Amino acid sequence: MDLNPTDLGNGIFCLDTGYVRPGLAACYLMHQGGQWAIIETGTSNTVPLVLDYLAAEGIAADRINYVMPTHIHLDHAGGAGLLMEKLPSAQLVVHPRGADHMANPERLISASREVYGIDRFDTLYGEIRPIAPERILVAEDDMTLNLGGRVLRIRHGPGHAEHHYCIWDSATEGWFTGDNFGISYREMIGDNDRHLMPSTTPAQFNPEKLLATLDMLMSYRPARIYLTHFGVLTQPEEQVEKLRTAIGEYCDIALNHECDRDRIAVIREALTAREFGLLQLVRPTLSAIEAQTILGLDLSLNAQGLDAWLEKRKRYNYAGHR
Numbered sequence: 082m083d084l085n086p087t088d089l090g091n092g093i094f095c096l097d098t099g100y101v102r103p104g105l106a107a108c109y110l111m112h113q114g115g116q117w118a119i120i121e122t123g124t125s126n127t128v129p130l131v132l133d134y135l136a137a138e139g140i141a142a143d144r145i146n147y148v149m150p151t152h153i154h155l156d157h158a159g160g161a162g163l164l165m166e167k168l169p170s171a172q173l174v175v176h177p178r179g180a181d182h183m184a185n186p187e188r189l190i191s192a193s194r195e196v197y198g199i200d201r202f203d204t205l206y207g208e209i210r211p212i213a214p215e216r217i218l219v220a221e222d223d224m225t226l227n228l229g230g231r232v233l234r235i236r237h238g239p240g241h242a243e244h245h246y247c248i249w250d251s252a253t254e255g256w257f258t259g260d261n262f263g264i265s266y267r268e269m270i271g272d273n274d275r276h277l278m279p280s281t282t283p284a285q286f287n288p289e290k291l292l293a294t295l296d297m298l299m300s301y302r303p304a305r306i307y308l309t310h311f312g313v314l315t316q317p318e319e320q321v322e323k324l325r326t327a328i329g330e331y332c333d334i335a336l337n338h339e340c341d342r343d344r345i346a347v348i349r350e351a352l353t354a355r356e357f358g359l360l361q362l363v364r365p366t367l368s369a370i371e372a373q374t375i376l377g378l379d380l381s382l383n384a385q386g387l388d389a390w391l392e393k394r395k396r397y398n399y400a401g402h403r
């Protein structure tokens with residue numbers, strides 16, 4: 082697998098972060114008028130890849146103006162602290178609900194260790210460094226950034242997580258959606274269509290907010306979506322329907338198994354049946370083992386996230402998901 086960036090045109094490059102396996106998580110480098118932004122940092126293990134790229138292209142570290150994790154889940158922002166240490170002029174652009182966690186990452190680390198387990202956490206993420214508060218630019222909703230004359234508009238996008246924003250690049254009429262527009266790896270692309278599934282990672286998945294965020298994104302009539310997991314998605318108008326349907330079905334699955342014993346495992350099984358079936362429509366030659374390799378991690382996270390949603394819903398006596 083070639084970890085060099087893919088040139089997407091219009092000053093945008095897609096770099097594989099090296100997270101878990103090739104093609105799982107991307108970060109994007111964007112430049113205009115001599116200035117650079119890095120959208121998503123990947124983990125601390127990604128930082129050397131970014132620095133190697135900058136060095137190979139002769140881009141001085143002080144030309145990076147913005148480091149922009151769409152949200153603070155560690156496959157998107159885990160490398161931010163280490164990366165910021167290497168980029169003296171950069172500001173970290175982070176959602177108001179994520180800013181404190183970037184300055185004081187202890188709680189973020191302990192919450193992620195709960196999801197992944199300590200050993201796996203250390204392998205996946207390495208060291209998480211704090212970022213000096215004065216280098217953090219809090220990303221308010223509808224704020225714009227000027228990258229060498231290119232306008233980047235920030236829109237808050239809750240649903241996958243409360244600390245999530247999306248970036249509208251008017252130059253390409255494209256959205257950097259983080260995890261809000263779901264997951265569609267290259268292995269999920271068939272001859273005629275691609276499979277796309279939502280990401281309902283714990284612990285803040287909220288179906289109503291996610292649907293509202295999708296409506297907000299689509300109201301800009303995007304031509305393309307830059308997925309973190311993974312790459313460019315075209316024809317968002319057609320693709321978004323898959324997400325809307327899936328979000329409803331995910332909630333139905335969760336509610337149907339709310340009172341089951343060992344409900345995370347049962348929900349995971351139901352999600353697996355759904356997603357494998359849909360994936361095999363797009364990629365008929367794929368075996369169950371291959372499908373498991375492609376989707377296994379996300380199905381586990383999605384099941385855990387639905388469990389957390391059921392818990393929260395019960396606690397707040399939350400009335401229905403539609």
Ligand SMILES: [Zn+2]
Pocket residue numbers: 152154241242260282
């Ligand atoms: Zn996430």
